[in-house]
Amino acid sequence: MRIGIVTPVLIQHPGTRADWEVGAGIDEVARIGETADRLGYHHLTCSEHVAVPTAVAAERGGTYWDPLATLGYLAARTTRIRLVTQVVVLGYHHPLEIAKRYGTLDRVSGGRLTLGLGIGSLREEFDLLGAQFSGRGERADDALRALRASLSRPEPEYHGEFYDFADVVVRPHAVQDTVPLWIGGRTARSLRRAVELGDGWVPFGLRLDDLAAMLEATPPRPDMEIVLAAPRPLDPAGAPDVAIRALARLRDAGATAAGVTIAATGVDHYCDQLAELKELAGPLGIDFD
Structure with missing residues (x-):
């Protein structure tokens, strides 16, 4: 199992963000990215929401940094750590738009992109953007197939139910x-979609017992990543035993990668916590590059 970080500052849920995150900016995020990179953490993340209705933001938060711009900057400040969109909403974009923009990110980062993708659940945002909410699952499946045919290819061609293109040039493209x-997702269908069309599954908001039952009902392919999240922020320095148990539970549940949130009072403390967590994780057999 490897460990990645759910990058602070970039998403700010009202009930879970730390006070220091409110005033933090790209310099603090970059310092954390550089530290995680130097210590050998597997990945960092950035999610996507374009325009969150005010009423919804009171519950979900309204701060969501744009993943393309943010990860592009972090690519220049790091050398090894993988850059994960967690997640880009497929229904908001044409597959070729994703292929071009994120293929360029893959090139400038030296091939460190992992595309986390989801079908989306916020109907109000779909409506604001003029995207089709009904039938989004079927469109997402077709978009995933179109992306498979488009990423890493300078002259992609695809003929599907919702997307059809040929005789086009997409340069630069992913390296x-x-x-x-x-x-991403929390349903049995999202797991089946990952098995059929993806390389990994990133569930959220599910108990480990429920996850285990879902993975038993739909066994992942041997080459798939199962990316499970720690249920609460880890405090390696203040509560090391709790952090160790949390990581062990994820490993034993079948995680090939863990996505962790770190408890911290500021950017310096956060970076210290990353170093503490690496020390704790060593005896568990967790891999650091």
Whole structure:
């Protein structure tokens, strides 16, 4: 199992953000990214919401940094850590738009992109953007197939139910032969979608017992990543035993990668906590590059 970080500051849920995150900016985020990179953490994340209605923001938060701009900057400040969109909403974009924009990110980062993708659940945002909410699952499946045919190819061609293109040039494009596609979601269908069309599954908001039952009912392919999240922020320095148990539970549940949130009082404390967590994780057999 590897460990990645759910990058602070970039998403700010009202009930879970730390006070220091409110006034933090890209310099603080970059310092955290550089520290995680130097310590050998597997990945960092950035999510996507374009325009969150005010009423919804009171519950979900309204701060969501744009993943393309943010990860592009962090690509220049890091060298090894993978850059994960967790997640880009497929229904907001044409597959070729994703292929071009994120293929360029893969190129400028030296092949460190992992595309986390989801079908989306916020109907109000779909409506604001003029995207089709009904039938979004079927469109997402077709978009995933179109992305498989488009990423890493300068002249992609695809003929599907919702997307059809040929005789086009997309340069620059991704430098990885196969850009990993991690599928986000919390339903059995999202797991089946990941098994059928993706390279990994990134569930959220589910108990480990429920996850275990879902993975038993739909066994992942041997080459798939199962990216499970720690249920609460880890405090390696203040509560090391709790952090160790949390990581062990994720590993034993079948995680190949863990996405962790770190408890911290500021950017310096956060970076210290990353170093503490690496020390704790060593005896568990967790891999750091």
